[in-house]
Amino acid sequence: MTRVDIKPLFLWMLCLHAFCGTFATTDLPTSRTTVAKKTDFNDIESKFALRTPEEVDEDTCFLVPGQENTISQCNFNHTSKTFVVIHGWTVTGMYESWVPKLVAALYKREPDSNVVVVDWLARSQQHYPVSAEYTKLVGQDVASFIDWMDEKFSYPVDKIHILGYSLGAHAAGVAGSLTNKKVNRITGLDPAGPTFEYAENDVTLSPDDAEFVDVLHTYTRGSPDRSIGIQKPVGHVDIYPNGGSFQPGCNIGEAFRLIAEKGFSDIDQLVKCSHERSIHLFIDSLLYEEKPNMAYRCNSKEAFEKGLCLSCRKNRCNTLGYKVNKVRGKRSSRMFLKTRAQMPFKVFHYQFKVHFFGKKNLTVTNQPLTISLYGTRGESENIPITMPEISTNKTFSFLLYTETDIGDLLMVKLKWEKDSYFSLSSWFISYSYDIQRIRVKSGEFQKKLVFCSKDGNHVSLARGNSPVVFVKCNQHSIMKKKKKV
Numbered sequence: 001m002t003r004v005d006i007k008p009l010f011l012w013m014l015c016l017h018a019f020c021g022t023f024a025t026t027d028l029p030t031s032r033t034t035v036a037k038k039t040d041f042n043d044i045e046s047k048f049a050l051r052t053p054e055e056v057d058e059d060t061c062f063l064v065p066g067q068e069n070t071i072s073q074c075n076f077n078h079t080s081k082t083f084v085v086i087h088g089w090t091v092t093g094m095y096e097s098w099v100p101k102l103v104a105a106l107y108k109r110e111p112d113s114n115v116v117v118v119d120w121l122a123r124s125q126q127h128y129p130v131s132a133e134y135t136k137l138v139g140q141d142v143a144s145f146i147d148w149m150d151e152k153f154s155y156p157v158d159k160i161h162i163l164g165y166s167l168g169a170h171a172a173g174v175a176g177s178l179t180n181k182k183v184n185r186i187t188g189l190d191p192a193g194p195t196f197e198y199a200e201n202d203v204t205l206s207p208d209d210a211e212f213v214d215v216l217h218t219y220t221r222g223s224p225d226r227s228i229g230i231q232k233p234v235g236h237v238d239i240y241p242n243g244g245s246f247q248p249g250c251n252i253g254e255a256f257r258l259i260a261e262k263g264f265s266d267i268d269q270l271v272k273c274s275h276e277r278s279i280h281l282f283i284d285s286l287l288y289e290e291k292p293n294m295a296y297r298c299n300s301k302e303a304f305e306k307g308l309c310l311s312c313r314k315n316r317c318n319t320l321g322y323k324v325n326k327v328r329g330k331r332s333s334r335m336f337l338k339t340r341a342q343m344p345f346k347v348f349h350y351q352f353k354v355h356f357f358g359k360k361n362l363t364v365t366n367q368p369l370t371i372s373l374y375g376t377r378g379e380s381e382n383i384p385i386t387m388p389e390i391s392t393n394k395t396f397s398f399l400l401y402t403e404t405d406i407g408d409l410l411m412v413k414l415k416w417e418k419d420s421y422f423s424l425s426s427w428f429i430s431y432s433y434d435i436q437r438i439r440v441k442s443g444e445f446q447k448k449l450v451f452c453s454k455d456g457n458h459v460s461l462a463r464g465n466s467p468v469v470f471v472k473c474n475q476h477s478i479m480k481k482k483k484k485v
Ligand SMILES: *[C@@H]1O[C@H](CO)[C@@H](O)[C@H](O)[C@H]1NC(C)=O
Pocket: 077, 078, 079, 080, 081, 112
């Protein structure tokens, strides 16, 4: 068995979960120093490796600002677009395993592009607050590099897309604010939170740093000064997958499964699982073009959970990742979506709206329902959901999602499961509601449908009973209803 040094890992966890927040406040005086442009190339410490599709994990050729010959030596393609990848804080002083994965995915999608990896490993290996300070210098370095490409080779800056992860996102922001001309796009992949949540725009990623700034927030758990990922929106489009605080598949149970499967050395992946998910979501968008993840604008996580925000009108929805629709609103918009725990991450979102009729007043909380969807292309059975509340003669709305593309929805089955604990009262009280119709709105297909019972009448949804079936309301049953009234 290989010995693994887990000390750096613990430092990582400690810093991110406890110390960084406190350092943040003591570090403020230096954080206020404004960032200036560099005038010569001598003090550029960052290195710019032009990787190749053949060697995605090796820095074999460096583009050196001030040394024109390096551009041709590295076979830089002047007519293609350029991706500039900026890594984040590291405990090991080495590139993390996502770097070659992202480089490979970029080349797979854009084979003629130039993928440049910025090496600031020495500065990123310091105490977190020190490395956080260094993002300004790294940003200056990157800006000098871009200005040099523009001035010396007339390389069009609107072909430059910077991707920065964690601290690298803020370095990208600084770079973008310093270049002579605005770069085309900056993608912030879970920009670091500690020391940046309350910092000024010129040291953090912000919408003015590029023509378009899109941001994925994947690990924003805890109070703002403790959160590993920045919580506030910092781009034109800010997407919070799964609410943004934590990602599916990143819990402890999953940790043990992974350790069993892949061995101990991958445990650091796990600590950073939700943080790093931002990168894998972007990679997903490069590799699975045919399975785009849709995100929906919403004022709150809670409203999204109720399924209230699945509209695409007036740019309310957008595509996560590479093919994002470059919408620049007056204020940044928060967008939400659910995902799977693995790549491809895509799911299909539905809003369900149900009115629960009853003769008696009855209110129940935290009730387990299972819902099955049947469509033209497939089916998705027994999707569990918990209804926070159901009460008589009220309408409730909730979000349902499934990884299966079921096509056009044809039939819905609803089952009210028994409570997990035994309750005596359930012997005496009949827990049931009548349902007349179910309104379903699909996010991905942007369709609204109404479902009725087969004969168009009310059906009774009773706890513990067999599922009730709803089909698309046809003209016949709607006519029947009208005659009755
Ligand atoms: C440079 O990229 C363009 C597309 O942008 C491509 O047509 C051309 O073949 C590439 N040149 C080289 C030398 O790879």
